[in-house]
Amino acid sequence: MSELVLYIPAAHTPRLYPFVARAAKGLAKPVRERTVPRIRLSDLRCLDVRMHGSLERVRMPLVYPFIRTDAPNFDQAMPGPHLLTGPDWLVLGRNGYDLQRQLSAALEARARRGEETTLRVVPFAHMEGPLPQEPNEHDTAFVFRKGSENHNQPGWEQNKDRLLELPEEAWNEVGISNTADLVHVFDEALSRLAPESPRLILDVGCGLGQVTRSLALRYPGAEVVGIDASEEACAVAAKAFPLPNLSFKAVDFANPLPFSPGQADIIVSTNAVPYAADQLGFARELFTLLAPGGLLLNHCRAEESQHFWDFPKSLGLPTNVQIFLCDWFAAAQEAGLKTEVASVPVGMAAHFFAPSGSKAFATPLMDYADSRRHEPSLSYDPWFSHVLLAHSARARQAETAALPLEQNHLARLSRLLNSVLRAPAKMKEAAIVAWICTARELTLVPEVVEFFEAVLPESATVLRMVLGTTLGAV
Numbered sequence: 337m338s339e340l341v342l343y344i345p346a347a348h349t350p351r352l353y354p355f356v357a358r359a360a361k362g363l364a365k366p367v368r369e370r371t372v373p374r375i376r377l378s379d380l381r382c383l384d385v386r387m388h389g390s391l392e393r394v395r396m397p398l399v400y401p402f403i404r405t406d407a408p409n410f411d412q413a414m415p416g417p418h419l420l421t422g423p424d425w426l427v428l429g430r431n432g433y434d435l436q437r438q439l440s441a442a443l444e445a446r447a448r449r450g451e452e453t454t455l456r457v458v459p460f461a462h463m464e465g466p467l468p469q470e471p472n473e474h475d476t477a478f479v480f481r482k483g484s485e486n487h488n489q490p491g492w493e494q495n496k497d498r499l500l501e502l503p504e505e506a507w508n509e510v511g512i513s514n515t516a517d518l519v520h521v522f523d524e525a526l527s528r529l530a531p532e533s534p535r536l537i538l539d540v541g542c543g544l545g546q547v548t549r550s551l552a553l554r555y556p557g558a559e560v561v562g563i564d565a566s567e568e569a570c571a572v573a574a575k576a577f578p579l580p581n582l583s584f585k586a587v588d589f590a591n592p593l594p595f596s597p598g599q600a601d602i603i604v605s606t607n608a609v610p611y612a613a614d615q616l617g618f619a620r621e622l623f624t625l626l627a628p629g630g631l632l633l634n635h636c637r638a639e640e641s642q643h644f645w646d647f648p649k650s651l652g653l654p655t656n657v658q659i660f661l662c663d664w665f666a667a668a669q670e671a672g673l674k675t676e677v678a679s680v681p682v683g684m685a686a687h688f689f690a691p692s693g694s695k696a697f698a699t700p701l702m703d704y705a706d707s708r709r710h711e712p713s714l715s716y717d718p719w720f721s722h723v724l725l726a727h728s729a730r731a732r733q734a735e736t737a738a739l740p741l742e743q744n745h746l747a748r749l750s751r752l753l754n755s756v757l758r759a760p761a762k763m764k765e766a767a768i769v770a771w772i773c774t775a776r777e778l779t780l781v782p783e784v785v786e787f788f789e790a791v792l793p794e795s796a797t798v799l800r801m802v803l804g805t806t807l808g809a810v
């Protein structure tokens with residue numbers, strides 16, 4: 337007989353209990369216990385949530401509705417953490433129908449495994465922290481995996497014949513997106529850190545190859561190779577850009593890259609490396625390909641910015657298309673390279689973060705991005721969506737105090753949330769609107785403020801500001 341314990345704030349138990357009872361019908365007999373005055377989060381049985389192939393992790397009970405696998409770019413075939421036996425559930429959402437769905441799936445999975453479940457519902461008046469992050473042997477492990485869907489591929493497959501005929505300027509006619517010449521993002525770092533007379537340059541995840549082409553023109557003495565999972569994109573790029581020192585190869589990041597260790601003098605990538613399912617492994621592989629004195633430039637969305645914009649969904653870790661800085665720092669260090677971090681306001685793709693396409697969120701963010709489009713790289717700020725990582729023996733090592741990589745997810749999230757207080761007005765406005773919209777979309781209970789104060793105590797002021805407005809609490 338195993339137990340599933342649902343902790344529900346007492347004020348919401350009368351409304352949510354009927355949904356729990358319906359979910360349990362024929363699967364378990366729910367026992368509604370007396371209200372307890374206080375629960376200690378450190379006593380709850382937790383999930384140890386990790387990202388596949390990453391150093392990133394967070395430890396918490398199954399906090400409904402934060403820990404979910406239905407975010408885009410996660411492996412949708414992966415069974416969710418709610419199907420596991422072990423963690424306690426802390427119910428901080430008030431969508432009864434959704435809770436019922438999740439809970440009945442959980443109980444059905446247990447029944448299929450032949451487990452008999454006792455379902456205990458514990459209403460509580462208050463909760464208190466902290467929530468220790470050290471791994472605990474009683475934790476239930478859960479690993480999020482990135483999905484392997486390539487969002488550009490359907491458009492390229494469908495339009496390959498037309499793209500082969502059209503000149504580059506007309507590619508937009510077939511509605512392709514997500515591929516552009518962003519070579520200027522690399523200008524400053526290339527002029528400062530690139531080895532002289534490079535022989536081999538790789539563009540990893542090159543798409544239709546505009547950046548690759550620009551590099552071939554800039555370095556006529558080098559062999560420049562664009563690699564991408566899409567055979568169609570490689571074929572279009574090869575036809576559009578017939579340069580003697582340029583070629584394209586269809587290669588999936590999941591397979592070993594067809595180059596020898598120490599062969600590449602420069603490796604660049606724009607908005608592609610996050611698609612590698614195993615971030616630490618892929619970082620190690622790319623660093624192995626670098627020649628001594630070589631330079632790797634990676635421009636893409638980073639964990640920090642995404643956690644910032646996606647809050648409070650990002651509390652339970654999953655974000656969709658980003659690299660984890662901890663992995664790239666760790667792999668660079670192993671390879672004897674330094675890591676320099678610059679933010680890149682260009683291409684902040686506000687719409688990507690806009691919850692439900694909220695104009696109030698997207699407009700100030702885009703205005704801000706536009707106003708800074710021509711500025712050179714700025715020093716790293718966690719609210720920017722994109723970073724440029726430069727890895728090289730000659731790079732200026734990022735001040736890790738500004739990027740507390742050794743801290744746990746909750747401590748970093750706290751720091752990120754607080755950074756909104758330093759953000760320029762438009763960014764602050766956009767962030768707060770984004771958080772309010774996401775919190776509303778999650779239909780949180782007002783008691784969630786108490787939970788955040790317990791697990792993210794440093795950012796309590798910011799959270800009260802946002803969640804107080806959203807939930808009518810405080």
Ligand SMILES: C[S@@+](CC[C@H](N)C(=O)[O-])C[C@H]1O[C@@H](n2cnc3c(N)ncnc32)[C@H](O)[C@@H]1O
Pocket residue numbers: 486488489514515516517518540541542543544545546547563564565566569587588589590605606607608611612
């Ligand atoms: C957002 S596009 C960026 C393309 C290009 N670098 C640019 O900036 O225009 C992401 C690219 O990553 C490629 N990609 C995604 N998953 C991949 C994988 N598993 N292996 C290789 N390439 C992949 C896609 O085909 C696509 O070209």
